[in-house]
Amino acid sequence: METRSLGAVGSVSEVGLGTWNIGSDWGPVSDDAGRKAIEAALDSGITFLDTADVYGDGRSEKRIAEVLTKRDAYDDVIVATKAGRRLSPHTAAEYTEGNLRSFINRSRKNLDVETLDLLQLHCPPTDVYYDPTVFDALETFTADGLINNYGVSVERVEEGLKAIEYDGVESIQIIFNPFRQRPNELLFDRAAANDVGIIVRVPLASGLLTGALSKDSTFPADDHRNYNRDGDAFDVGETFAGVPFETGVEAAAQLEEGVPAEWSLATFTLRWILDHDAVSTVIPGSTNSDHIRSNANVSTLRSLTDTEHTAASNVYDEHIRSHVHHRW
Template sequence: MRYRELGDVGEVTEVGLGTWNIGGDWGDVSDEAGREAVRAALDAGVDFLDTADVYGDGRSERHIGHVLDERDAHDEVTVATKAGRRLDPHTAAGYTAENLERFVDRSHENIGEGTLDLLQLHCPPTDVYYEPDVFDALADLRARGKVDHYGVSVERVEEGLKAIEYPGVETVQLIFNPFRQRPAELFFEEAARRDVGVIVRVPLASGLLTGTIDRDTEFPENDHRNFNRDGEAFDVGETFAGVPLDAGVDAVEALEPHVPEELTLPQFTLRWILDFDAVSTVIPGSTSPAHIESNVAAADLDSLPHRLHGAVRDVYEEYVAEHVHDRW
């Protein structure tokens, strides 16, 4: 496993584990399956786990805390969690110092840590990025030892660019994959210039970039790939990276012939993401230990040749860009 700097947080493994799916919104996942996913990631060498207080109403955080407790590994793993989406209604006005501290205290209890390694605002309304008081509240939480570091998770590139104007923001989490390429145009350059860590989520486009989904694939009622196809529950960019399913399947079919025989499509995708130096870590999620191990192996692969990067760009421009490029 290779390591990269995550802003001032320190070195983390190039491939981490995203744990939305072990909390909720991905169909039924048992408690033991969720915990076993965390164990599998740690066994594969992962030392960066990403979660949020709303993933299963804290279930994901509790799974992480349980496994770290049983292995006495709290000091060996960086846990990044998120706060803000518990607000109802989810409005900029709710991002007060009092609410943020309340959310942080709840995450302390769930994870079993008195200080959060990394707290991220959880895709707040755009207006929040223009409220210095919010970032002052984060700085105060850090000064009082409730969080070690803080950053943001964003939907749009413009939000990330605004967030890194605040000097205390050490990380930005966003969607980046062969079907969401806009961050590479300007954001990565600015993040690198400011030494801001970049966490890449939704790297496999909600499973599209595993090659196992077709137009007729059916998903459980409680899977966001069923109930959020058009953004009914939250930003549609979180589901299939915002790509309409039919267009996404066409794009995968066009991409697959370019994948070297020795690689799986997920490994090819993760390696493509890691070829961008500004990326600090990528956080695919899975409940399959075998898939987790395979994903982690992408960190040790050689960089893809320029011709394959060109092929990915061609597929993006032909099948995907019109749906996503100017929206996020």
């Protein structure tokens, strides 16, 4: 497993593990299955785990703590969690020092640590990025020893660009994949110039970029790919990367035509992402140990050829750009 720098956070595996589905919103997942997924990630050389306090109401954080405690592996892994989405209403005004402190303390307990490795604001309202008092609070938490580093998880490129203006921000988490290419236009260059790490989430567009979905695919009632297709629960960009499902299936099929015979579409997609030097780590989520091992193995593969990159650009321009480029 190759490693890359994540701002001042440190060196991390360039393929990490996202644990949203271990906690909730992807259909039923047992606690045992969640633990086995984390164990498979660690066995594959993954040293970066991403979670959030709302993933299963803390369930994901607790599963991580159980595995790291059992394996005595806290010193070998960086765990990034997020805070803010527990707010109700989820408004900028509620991003107060007191509220954030309570969320951080809850995550510290769930993860069984004194100090969080990396605390990220969890896709807050845009106005939060224009409120210096929020970032002053994050500095206070650092000084108090509650967190080692902080960053932001953003929905839109513009939010990431604003976040970089705060000196203490060490990481930007954003959706980036062959169906969401806009971050590479400006954000990545600005982040690299400021030594801010990039964490790529939703790399496989909620399964569209695995090639395993068809227009007839169905999903459980508690799977966000069922209930959030129109953004009814949270930002629609988190589900299928904001691409209309049927359009995404067609575009994925065309993209797959240019994938090397020995690779899967998922492998091609993750390698495409890692070919962008500004990316610190990509965090595909899975509870399938074979898939986790396969994802981790992408770190050892060659870069895509210019022809393969051009094919991905052509599919984006033909099928996807008009749906997503102006929105995120």
